[in-house]
Amino acid sequence: MASSGDTTVAGKSSDVYDPPSKPLLSTYIDEFHHHHHTPPPSESDPSSSSHYPANITYNYHSPRPIKDIPFLLFFLLLVLSAFAFGIFASINKNPNPPSSASAFVYDISSDSCVKGRRSSIFGERVLFLNLLGSNSHYILKNLIWTLVVTLILSIPISLFVLFSLKHFAKQLVYxxxxxxxxxxxxxxxxxxxxxxxxxxxxxxxxxGYRIIVLVFVLLVIGVIVWILVVNWSRVELTVRIIRVASDALSNNLGLFVVLPGLILGLLVYYAPIVVFMVFARLNGEMVPRENHGIVFCEWKQDSWVPAYYALAILTMLWSAAAMVEAQAYVISGTIAQWYFLKEDSKVKRSIRSSLRNAFGPSFGTVCFSGLLISVVRMVRAAVDSAANEDASGMVNLILRCCVNALLSAFDFLNKFTINFAAITGEAYCASAKLTYELLRRNLLSAVVVETVSTRLLAGITFVLSAIYAIVVCVILKYGSDLGADSYIVAAMAFVVVLIVLGLLVHVLENVIDTVYICYAIDRDKGEVCKPDVHEIYVHLPISRNHHNLNARTSPLLV
Structure with a gap:
């Protein structure tokens, strides 16, 4: 048995999940406290007290404890209510739709509306089809075929972009x-x-005005060039971060099947709700109405239908936000298992376990996070709408500033919460608190992960989508009789490719955030599970509150 004085080299321990005897930063920090006669963090910083986990790592225990149960029950109650009232609306619908009001006449004897003549809906449909014209049919046919081919080609295009970012990120960015x-x-x-x-x-x-606008835009472009030149070192660092994220994602290609499958599942889940909303519109009756002495029939909707619309729309919005958070949860859980993997072992069913946790014990956490994000987005939209309405006054200005400050604070706390929850299985509030303390203990910040990476990736996807649209436009221009309509079809193809590549960028953003949290956990434990990640992430900006201490303790982080 080794003596207590023996130390283990970071990253070479037989079990990377056990905390080493001395963290990587402890040598620098102890030396700093020795020279400056300050107590160690455990004595002076309450964040280092014993009520914080001493060994944060991926929680492999199955099943995990169920978290955030009230929000899980609330979400399920909302969904069940939407489906229950939707079924009732489908059964209770009126066979005569509101558009058939012209077919009803007022019957004096019964003081009600009765059906008098047949509706001309069928004739209107035939007239619409005739007005559509053969030229529009030809354009629609080419549009459908172009979009189908684009969707098929978007898969190899996405894989090409991913592997290009993994092996040639620098060249692609430049x-x-x-x-x-x-x-x-x-x-x-x-x-x-x-x-x-x-x-x-x-x-x-x-x-004169045209020249002023021309010069102004050129000056803005000059500012953009100046920003790129000044931040050139950050661009170099961003390229390396993108390469690491692409490598992590390329080792978990199963996510390219699971994530679109979740989106497809959400659409399937939406389908009955949309049908229920259509049937809810048919709940009502024809009632007589008098106007200037003339009695005619009109459709009167049941009073509960608007309430059901609100219920269904809220359910769909919350479900969409929860699905986005579930995707982030699955990505984080999968990438974390890859990050903490031992060198002599392989990841087994990482995506399956992440899915099981996301829609199992942690589904309440996912729902809670989705609810908060939905509320924040609605509040932000309301604030932006109020600002666009030119609401003047000091009170309105102060209220907008306070709301924006609260929303910014939420974004700060929510930055890595779902990533941490996917790794540890903690509840939402506990994850937000522990994430903040984890980053603060390790002199990191929740807002320093490179936003340049997002902008660069968005720019790359825009350029590639534009190139694809130009190729499609040239093919349609010289290979079909669309003429000027080929620009419209090419624009639609551009939008489709941009959306698909945008999903890839969204996944890479979550991978970058997850790797950052895993890197912070490594620093907290004093281990190096992925040395190549440490070589890159160690150059990220540090927390301003700890800049002086960090500069004195670890020269590698400056």
């Missing part, structure tokens, strides 16, 4: 960066020339 400047310059010059040539535009917009 090739895309010039387009961030070239595209707005081209659009600016194109607009200026087109408006100068057009007599109508030149009359409404004099040359």
């Amino acid at each position: 090739i895309s960066l010039p387009f961030f400047v070239i595209v707005p310059i081209f659009l600016n010059l194109y607009w200026f020339v087109a408006c100068t040539i057009s007599s109508t535009c030149s009359e409404k917009f004099p040359l």
Whole structure:
């Protein structure tokens, strides 16, 4: 048996899940306290007290304890109510739809509306089809085929982008960066020339104003170039972070099957609710109404239908937000298992276990997180709407500032909460608190993960989608008779590719956040499960509150 004085080299321990005898930062911190005569963190910082977990790591226990049960029950009650009232609406619907009001006449003897003549709905449909025309049918056919081919090609395109980011992230980023400047310059010059040539535009917009706008846009582009030059070192770091995230995602390609499957499942779940809302619209009756001495029949909807619409819409919004959080949970759980994997072992059923936890013991946490995000988005939308209405007054300004401050505080606390919950299985509030303390203990911050990575990835997806749209437009222009309509079809193809690649960017963002939390857990335990990750993430900006201490304790982090 080894003596108590023996130490274990970080990352080489036989069991990476047991805390080492001395963390990596302890040597630097003890030296700092020895020279400056300050008590160690465990004595001076309440965040280091014993009520915080001493060994945070991925919770492999199955089954995990059920968390946030009240929110789970509340969500299930809401869903069951939406389906129950929807079934009632389907059974209780009126066979005569509101559009058939013209077929009813007022019967004086019975003081009610009775059906008098047949509706001309069928004739209206035939007239609509005739007005559609053969040309529109040809455009629709080409549009459908283009979108189908685009959806099929989006899979290899996404895989190509992923593996390009893994092996050639630097080249791909540097090739895309010039387009961030070239595209707005081209659009600016194109607009200026087109408006100068057009007599109508030149009359409404004099040359002096056009020059002012042209110079202003060029100055904005110059500011963008200056920002890129000043932050060039951060771009280099961002490229390395993107490469690590792409490597982690490429080792868990099963997520490309599971995540679209969750979206498809959400659409299947939405289908009966949408049908119920349509049937709810048919709940009512034809009632007589008098206007200027003339009695006619009109549709009167049942009073409970608007309430059901509100219930169904709230259920759909909460479900969509919960599904987004469930996806983040599955991504985080899967990537965390890959991160903490021992060198001599393999990940087994990591995605399956993450799915089981997300829709099992932690489903209440997922629902709670989705509810908070939905509320925050609705409040933010209301605040933005109020600001657009030009609401003046000091009170309104103060209220908007307070609300924005609260929303920013929520974003700060919610940044890594669902990632931490997926790793540890803790409840939402406990995860938010423990995440903040974990980052604070290790001199990290919840807001320093590179936002540049998101912007670069968004720019890359925009450039690739634009290239694909140009290729589609050229093929349709010379391979079909669409003419100018080929631009519309190409624009739709651009939107589809942009959405698909946007989903890839969303997944990579969650991977980056998860790896950051795993890196913080490694630092907290004094271990190095992924040395290549530590070599990159160690250069991220540190928390401002601990900048001086960090600069004196660990030169590697400066």
